[in-house]
Amino acid sequence: MTEVVADAAIFERDEYACQQCGATGADASTLTTWSIDSHPVRSSLVTLCSSCGALLDGADPTWRSTLGDDVHGSLFSLLETTTATQGATVAAIARLATDVTGGPESADESDPPTGRTREAYLATRRDVYRSLAVVDRHLDALADVSADTDTATPFDDLDPSVRSRLETVDDLMRTLRTHLRSAVVLAETAVVADGRCQVCLEPIAVRREGDDASSSDEPDRCGACSNDRRAIDEWETTDGEVDRTRLFRALSNQLEAAGETTTELTDETGTLAARLAG
Numbered sequence: 001m002t003e004v005v006a007d008a009a010i011f012e013r014d015e016y017a018c019q020q021c022g023a024t025g026a027d028a029s030t031l032t033t034w035s036i037d038s039h040p041v042r043s044s045l046v047t048l049c050s051s052c053g054a055l056l057d058g059a060d061p062t063w064r065s066t067l068g069d070d071v072h073g074s075l076f077s078l079l080e081t082t083t084a085t086q087g088a089t090v091a092a093i094a095r096l097a098t099d100v101t102g103g104p105e106s107a108d109e110s111d112p113p114t115g116r117t118r119e120a121y122l123a124t125r126r127d128v129y130r131s132l133a134v135v136d137r138h139l140d141a142l143a144d145v146s147a148d149t150d151t152a153t154p155f156d157d158l159d160p161s162v163r164s165r166l167e168t169v170d171d172l173m174r175t176l177r178t179h180l181r182s183a184v185v186l187a188e189t190a191v192v193a194d195g196r197c198q199v200c201l202e203p204i205a206v207r208r209e210g211d212d213a214s215s216s217d218e219p220d221r222c223g224a225c226s227n228d229r230r231a232i233d234e235w236e237t238t239d240g241e242v243d244r245t246r247l248f249r250a251l252s253n254q255l256e257a258a259g260e261t262t263t264e265l266t267d268e269t270g271t272l273a274a275r276l277a278g
């Protein structure tokens with residue numbers, strides 16, 4: 001059963017501010033909600049302003065409208081925006097990882113998944129998915145810009161060395177996104193391993209003796225929020241326990257890889273930016 005949530009309640013929780021750009025809309029007519037989950041519950045919904053909402057619904061990022069006037073300048077702003085968005089995403093995912101691996105000593109039974117409050121985990125999760133979605137929109141627009149097309153684009157005259165560096169940056173951004181997405185899946189898997197739905201944090205009903213979930217083709221759905229839960233089978237030992245050490249190691253490996261890619265990306269972006277400015 002999915003609860004029905006009024007937008008007004010979400011606006012109020014988010015203090016009538018766009019969670020992406022910070023724009024405020026006291027009269028609420030400029031605000032909208034956007035869901036990070038396929039079956040939205042209160043914790044899935046995010047307040048956005050109309051332009052950030054339009055971006056996540058498929059509109060082109062604003063830097064795209066400047067293409068053609070000043071190719072180097074707009075490429076520069078593209079790099080700036082995408083890098084900043086990815087930086088915010090890395091930070092949000094690092095917070096999520098801390099939330100779920102905080103360790104049993106900081107755990108408060110009434111406040112899953114760790115010592116941080118339930119609301120803090122859910123808010124971090126909203127930040128994570130919103131930023132990932134914004135990164136996706138920028139990378140889509142970037143792919144359009146550098147795509148080989150028959151129609152002339154302002155980028156046809158780009159210096160080949162700039163173009164090839166742009167491709168390297170684009171590759172690195174996509175690699176970073178892959179590491180980040182994997183880290184999110186692992187962090188959410190840790191929540192399910194602790195017996196909670198990663199979306200609504202409701203306890204997972206204990207499987208009865210004789211139940212055979214593996215024989216079913218149905219995805220493992222949360223009874224409380226209807227969203228698919230992260231699968232933990234891959235992390236279970238032969239005696240049915242979740243191997244948390246292995247799970248946390250995999251999570252920290254992804255975060256480490258994301259860190260290394262970010263360093264490389266910072267170098268490449270800096271070189272490219274210098275070339276565009278010069």
Ligand SMILES: [Zn+2]
Nearest residue numbers: 018021049052
């Ligand atoms: Zn906004």
Ligand SMILES: [Zn+2]
Nearest residue numbers: 197200222225
């Ligand atoms: Zn749930």
